[in-house]
Amino acid sequence: MRDDRPTLTDRLANGLFLSVMSVARLLPYDRRIPAMGWLFAHVVAPLAGWRRRIRDNLRLARPDLSQPEIEALVRAVPANAGRSLAEIYSGEAFTARIRASDPLEGPGLAALEETFHSGRPVILACAHFGNYDAMRAALAARGWPVGALYRPMNNEAFNRHYVPAITAIAEPLFPRGRAGLAAMLRFLRGGGWLALGFDQFDHDGAELRFFDLPTRTVLTPAELTRRYDALLVPIAGIRQPDGLSFRVHVGAPVALDEPRAMMQALNDDLEMLVRRHMDQWFWIHRRWK
Template identity: 30%
Template sequence: MGISPGTERARELPQRVARPGGGALQYWGWRAAQATIGRTPAPAAYRIASGLGHAAYWLWPRGRRAMRGNFARVLGTAEGGLVDRVARASLAAYFRYLVDFMRLGNGAARLPRVEGERAFAALDRLLERGRGAVIVCMHYGNWDAGAAFAASRGYPLTVVAEGFGDPRLDALVLGTRERLGMQVIRAERAGPSMVRVLKRNGLLALLIDRPVPGEGVEVEFFGETVEVPAGPARLALATGAALVPVAFRRLDANGERMEVVGDFSIVPCDEARPECVRALTQQVMRVHESFIRERPEQWYMFRAFWRREAAAGATGA
């Protein structure tokens, strides 16, 4: 949810793998991968994806340093063996997520079974208020399959998407989302459209673990200050919409079973003061911290997320 699969992550994958020739090469790479996955039995496709993820971890020094710093903080230890295992598992899980998305896109897969009826019942109660809900996700689990599942149940779900730099790739990826029942808003013209979605009592899905240097709000996350987008909290305060941190966890390696978890108890302040924006964002991040603690390998963060880790990486530490 929130941005196109691979857009943010592609900027973080090795340049020689992800973006060696810009959008055109990404487009042809995506087409080739999707065609190959469409002809490959699902178990084999997921095994290959896992292997590629493990290999990419060792072939990508910059990303490996970033992931080691991130997961050392998440795990509360700098013990190299454990940190490496979780970081490798995260990159392998991300490659499996790409297989999920491509198989859904070419019709080779059905939507996963999603456990968590209590979460949907809680969401229904929130929507009875008539003010919509801002669904706040992270690059965790499989947010796209979760969004598609919610849309299949009739929820009016809108996602905000960034482009890849090639209109053909945009059409492939964003078109897949639309075929899966999501409404897509382009990020460059998202502002008024997002407000309209909420005024119509719709669901607006946003990703919060994105870089916003100098434009976000500082909160504590795993015991260290981090800057994250203030937009979700500001939208909730401006429109009266509910603010709901949500995650869709994978329950198996082949993308057939998922679990939806969320916190539906966050109550916005009455005024859009800076301290209210910060307090609401802190609540959201605290919930996501609990999700990540349970399944850290399902968080896909390939850049240094905290300033201290980023500074250490810049100095080669």
């Protein structure tokens, strides 16, 4: 029989995280978010080996950067990750700020508004950039039917509170796996809007280009768009200079084409966005292998 109980290491790591979050919640929101950013930049990143991976990825994708520019990003990228996690665990304080600011913008916004009234499905192509949950909060605030596919955490102890935290921002959520996939497809067929990530290395994906380097990219967003006659738009929650607020940018709809061409268009769009905001993409991923 399979033992799904968390390991001792997982329980210890989860307990440490919950202790940190308990202390962080004692701070007001506008101090809590940067405090968690500092913690990730100066404590979590070196312990987790993120700094080396960020440097390696930057030297591969951006060999034009100077060493001081790389070292600044080595601190800024984990800081954004820490801020994002703190925002997810801030619940109503986070979503209320999004609702109050109504940060949606961009050339694809009019297409989303039109699609909502027609009942057509939407594929929201998103990346590990800024805070991708800002996008879900902004769409849900308008009453739009946004759902998302998510990958359960390897640490089951962490997963037990992580899933309720992301569910509180917007729902439905669909876990990767057979049951989640079936529910996701029913939702899409019924005119739902589905957020799908596309910026991680996928062993079974097509070899496309990102930062003019070969990498395997999942074709699922384009394939579902074609199968269900959906609208496909790139979308990103862009953190603003104050570190607390966002613009949620909806890119122009991707033209219907064969899946590889559609996904290459998304890779190209994301690359332009990342080049403008280098500190906000998750350079910790092993995007190139």
